[in-house]
Amino acid sequence: MKYLDEFRDPDLAKRLFDEIHAITARHWALMEVCGGQTHSIIRNGIDKLLPDKIELIHGPGCPVCVTPLEVIDKALAIAAHPNVIFCSFGDMLRVPGSGQDLFSIKSQGGDVRIVYSPLDAVKLARENPSKEVVFFGIGFETTAPANAMAVFQAKQQGLMNFSMLVSHVLVPPAIEAIMASPTNRVQAFLAAGHVCSVMGYWEYEPIAERYHVPIVVTGFEPLDVLEGIRRTVMQLEAGRAEVENAYPRAVQRQGNIPAQTILKQVFEVGERKWRGIGNIPNSGWHLRGEFRQFDAAAKFAVEDIQTQESPLCHSGEVLQGLIKPNQCPAFGKECTPRKPLGATMVSNEGACAAYYQYGRFVSLESITS
């Protein structure tokens, strides 16, 4: 397939693996920030072909995983409302709240729909003036511009029956939180390519300097990931700590200016709770005052919902790279993708789910021999 096969070429992959093996002298712990990268690494078996001295720590960049439990519960409460059409991206439907998930709400008669764009939800609001249409607006900087555009258009069109349950999160404050943590082990980051395609990478430059940590903007195909790792290791071995762009076909330093403009118009930065990590200052987007009437949490009065996470779940430590998913005592026992206890087992892109789905609960050595 054009533009994909080129980045999955086995001969080129082997050359990159060989080069990474040749340049790696010391032990390094790298964090791939984005869940899409984690998925690609595990799905393609990249981590098993890297030098033992390179440890990949799976970062917090899965939007489904870091959405707090109480936000899921708020979504469930709104979706159960009889006059509501609740729209969401597909993979949020299976995410359990305290009691059930959106699929269960649907089976009990709730009108829950999968949409592929928040603008589809705006269209539904236009077509169903007697219904309240709510869109579940979660994700990182990647999905935020389209969500901002949806709210913007709803306001322009005077669609007062449209609202959004917003739980947007931002990558740079999370990287800072990880670097500032006293237990941090991460020595370099593969930054999330698609986040940077929106925001650019200028905002990582002060972080690289302050914490003396290499940050390499990295894509998602196997060769993209390998090139990101190669450049990161080159920097680490040379003692450099710079921001580099290993995904130039999608990312420019300044990012996508029109997307940033609509984001600034609709959202303002504020504190946000991350599932498994806790509150991080300035790490989320909230609707600005002039768009507050589109805030579903306020409209449906679900702001007070509070929840308690399972005490068995160590997803916070997984998200911070302190333990590997299969080092959690509940992994594959009390906690499976069918009955996830915590964030990282929930989405396909969550580190625990990726480990589980691709069989990291059994010894792979017995298979590859």
Next chain:
Amino acid sequence: MTVGVDFSEWVCPLPLRDYPNVIMGHGGGGKLSAELIEHLFMPAFQNNLLETLGDSTIVTVPQQRLALSTDSFVVHPLFFPGGCIGDLAVYGTVNDLAMSGARPLYLTAGFILEEGLSLSALGSVVERMGAAAQAAGVQIVTGDTKVVEKGHGDGLYINTSGLGVIPDGVHIAPQNAQAGDVVIVSGTIGDHGMAIMSVREGLEFDTVIRSDTAPLNHLVAAMLAASNDIHVLRDPTRGGVASSLNEIARSSRKGILIDERKLPVNPAVASACEVLGMDPIYVANEGKLLAIVARQNAEAVLEAMRQHPLGQQAAIIGEVVEQHPGLLVARTGIGGTRIVDMQIGEQLPRIC
């Protein structure tokens, strides 16, 4: 949505009273029911056995082992590129019979109609079922129709059951996979699932993805003619190739190792899967089969498949191994390995 179907070409043999749509009375057992059977179902399914119209149909079968199968069809939309619910209802059951090596003979057909369904849509589906039965070489010999109130169905549901006979010397079952056997797939994977997805969700791709719905019994007969020592056959419908191979690995207590790069995938399907964050190995097929065959017979079987229109792109994709019993393992494109587990539910499109 009624993609690819031209209702204007469907001509009702006799006007069904004056109702253009199904009404409750069509399921009432009275004149309306009788007219529906006489004018809509009978012409499409025409055969002597059905025409007896008894409470049951009496058939004669050769003195061989019988295969029985049943399946219900609730697909939405009713019409999609490459087929309709009627094709699926016939081919689905025919293929389930063929996967035991059976020669399908007879089908039953049960219809649940939703009040308000247009008779032209029903007529078109039934006509396609008749054509499908003819293509598969089976007869629809008995049936039933019920009508449910509007809002209690999704237009039309169909159940079909089938009866087939298994030739002597043919022993096909999932537990028969043996270490050293090879795994063959009859063609490109994921076409049906992505065809449905593209129309159901209103996704527009540059190329129309067509369902692969087709009867596999003739292909199976050709394969058995090349070698009747075929160990396992499966049609990888819901859950795709990954689920079928996992089930075979578990039933046979053997491992299965496939080479991901050898899986034939139509480029349009591969692109659509990439866009939606899906893996074609989990996507449904309706006209493909997986065969597990002893290595010494593989070439003969593969050659016979490639001679058949439904097996032209047949390929060896892997092997059965003693290691990792019960698990499906894939060699990845860049030389790694991964376990391919079953999915929990259906695949869901990803956020980003």
